[in-house]
Amino acid sequence: MASPVQPATHSEPAPVARRGTGPALFALSLGGFGIGLTEFIIAGLLTEVSGDLSVSISQAGHLVGGYALAVVPGALLLTPLLMRRPPKYALAVLLGFFIVGNVLSAWAPGFGVMLMGRIIAALAHGGYFGIGAVLAASLVPASKRASAVAALFAGLTIANVLGVPAGALVGQQLGWRAVFWIISLIGLIALAGLVALVPRTEPEQGQLPIAAQFRALVRPQVLASLAAAALVFGGMFGVFTFIEPLLREVTGYSTAAVPWLLVIFGAGLFVGNIVGGKAADRNPDNAVLVLVILLPIVILALGAVAAFPVPVAIVLFLLGAVGFATVPGLQARVIRHATGAATLASATNIAAFNLGNTIGVSLAGAAIAAGCGLRSPTITSTAVTLIGLAIIVAARLRARRTPDPVVSSTSTSVAKGNPSWISI
Known part of the structure; x- marks a missing residue:
């Protein structure tokens, strides 16, 4: 999705770090890349997935709809629970959902398990971008907040421009399951980057x-x-x-x-x-x-x-x-x-x-x-x-x-x- 617009708050906290924010923003963007890839990749693999799982094209389409529907409770339930926590902690929890869901999708022996994996991965979607946007903005001076949040959402855009076509190509050559194993690996790398590179900040005021x-x-x-x-x-x-x-x-x-x-x-x-x-x-x-x-x-x-x-x-x-x-x-x-x-x-x-x-x-x-x-x-x-x-x-x-x-x-x-x- 596009990046959000944040209204002014009564308290404008100083940025946590004005140096070395590039690697932190890259780590956040990598998580966005993985989430965007998870959401859209099925569209390029629909025929292969439906054939392997022995379902019709229209039934395989529920893997897209099921993911999209699961974003809603993730955003409305997980975000309020997590946004009172330090953003770094909240995003780590959400990336955990993302990784588990994609591992299930890659391993899935049948359509039901695949759908469950998609739903678990989707729970991370809304909260990651909602909380991540606030965290990215807190890392830089006020004059650079737009660029910081744009960096977060650059991962989502790149996932659509390059990741989905590349994933479709990999799926055709190595099978659609290989794509989801790769996405799981991207999630693990993003989680490691989050832990190592993103500073701990306080919840939004x-x-x-x-x-x-x-x-x-x-x-x-x-x-x-x-x-x-x-x-x-x-x-x-x-x-x-x-x-x-x-x-x-x-x-x-x-x-x-x-x-x-x-x-x-x-x-x-x-x-x-x-x-x-x-x-x-x-x-x-x-x-x-x-x-x-x-x-x-x-x-x-x-x-x-x-x-x-x-x-x-x-x-x-x-x-x-x-x-x-x-x-x-x-x-x-x-x-x-x-x-x-x-x-x-x-x-x-x-x-x-x-x-x-x-x-x-x-x-x-x-x-x-x-x-x-x-x-x-x-x-x-x-x-x-x-x-x-x-x-x-x-x-x-x-x-x-x-x-x-x-x-x-x-x-x-x-x-x-x-x-x-x-x-x-």
């Missing part, structure tokens, strides 16, 4: 009590933002999960070509994250509106050109670019309206993205299972995204009629010299 933080999550604008994030990203992910069989069986690409096509998609993610971040810096609400109007058009275009190799590669790049360009603005919006609950809101929004993945994948898989063909996910995903667009429009209209008093007071604080910081 200036946040509301836990009960008040959960109340902040049910503010109308926060709920609207979370719902929109879930549906918009779920629409994109519903298409992406089944992209490998689409490219092979409808477009006619060979198995060997799929990793390179995933590189094209990953390049779109990279470009989209940069462009979406810059657009969100200027005006996150307008950026989100424009991009979410474009996204269903791109998804429909993918279905329309699915039989043509060159056009489908171009639209695949656009799908990654437009889909991920929505993330910074959506992330910025939910954090802005959840003032005083920065870490929990950050983790919850990541959970919302993954809950949306479950919705998108489930609908797309049901359409395929019903015999509607491998292009049908473009229809179901378009519908999901359009519902997200309707929520965004409704939330904007409500905000104009009834301004959020919490956001208004924060804006006043910023104007008086207590600036928030944004990291995209």
